[in-house]
Amino acid sequence: MMQTAAQAIREALLTGDARAKVMAARRIARDWRLGRLAPVFDIAMPEQPRWPEGLELLPPNRMPKRGKGGSLKNSIALWHSLAHIEFVAIDLALDMAGRFGGTMGPEFIGDFLAVAADEAMHFAVVERKLASMGARYGSLPVHAGLWEAAHETRHDVAARLAVVPMVLEARGLDVTPAMLERIRASGDHGGTAILQRILDDEIRHVAVGAKHFREASLMRDEPPRKLWQTLVKLHFRGALKPPFNDSARLAAGLPRDWYAAVA
Numbered sequence: 001m002m003q004t005a006a007q008a009i010r011e012a013l014l015t016g017d018a019r020a021k022v023m024a025a026r027r028i029a030r031d032w033r034l035g036r037l038a039p040v041f042d043i044a045m046p047e048q049p050r051w052p053e054g055l056e057l058l059p060p061n062r063m064p065k066r067g068k069g070g071s072l073k074n075s076i077a078l079w080h081s082l083a084h085i086e087f088v089a090i091d092l093a094l095d096m097a098g099r100f101g102g103t104m105g106p107e108f109i110g111d112f113l114a115v116a117a118d119e120a121m122h123f124a125v126v127e128r129k130l131a132s133m134g135a136r137y138g139s140l141p142v143h144a145g146l147w148e149a150a151h152e153t154r155h156d157v158a159a160r161l162a163v164v165p166m167v168l169e170a171r172g173l174d175v176t177p178a179m180l181e182r183i184r185a186s187g188d189h190g191g192t193a194i195l196q197r198i199l200d201d202e203i204r205h206v207a208v209g210a211k212h213f214r215e216a217s218l219m220r221d222e223p224p225r226k227l228w229q230t231l232v233k234l235h236f237r238g239a240l241k242p243p244f245n246d247s248a249r250l251a252a253g254l255p256r257d258w259y260a261a262v263a
């Protein structure tokens, strides 16, 4: 019997070991593309995915401040925080496909499984970068708030799309260019290439979110901009902070008149 997509995705979410989760995400994306998973969404996604044993989670306000200088310690802290963002991003994309795939359809599922495979690749290259500096994922505490922002929208695909790809991932578009410039200026060519790759991919991820958000608002017969603004105010606790990377956001299908009004 063919495994169902929901079963495969649930198993990957419940995989705590980082390498094994990376492999599982990439395998599911490939299997889906090749028609090896039944398009059946028959089981629920877990409330909380599994993460590596011993990972220390801190509330956002207790995270140690990261220095901006180019010391090894600061670099490790920067790449470690990126590793965690990419790791959680694997689960966010898998959960999106597994939780809402049944109502949103095959294109949505394929898009978000492809995103999950990208995030798995991002995590793997960032982890390799950490290893080259003598560190590893889990050697520092991590931000506990990332999953919670998503969890809050578990009952509503439009709210999930509004908050995760279109606020959290879009925020990555705003902050990555400055980080990229600092790393380029420090002469770290390998690090520069990794961040450039991630930035390019993230523009696509925001675009995937924006595309399906428009579709979800059509299904509800609501104007997308207004619905997005309402859902962000309702479900996103943080602030939308300028400066915005307007050109990258626009390239991803997120026009300024959407977010400027919420900021």
Ligand SMILES: [Fe+2]
Pocket (backbone or CB within 6 Å): 086, 089, 118, 119, 122, 198, 202
């Ligand atoms: Fe990523």
Ligand SMILES: [Fe+2]
Pocket (backbone or CB within 6 Å): 089, 115, 119, 169, 201, 202, 205
């Ligand atoms: Fe992403």
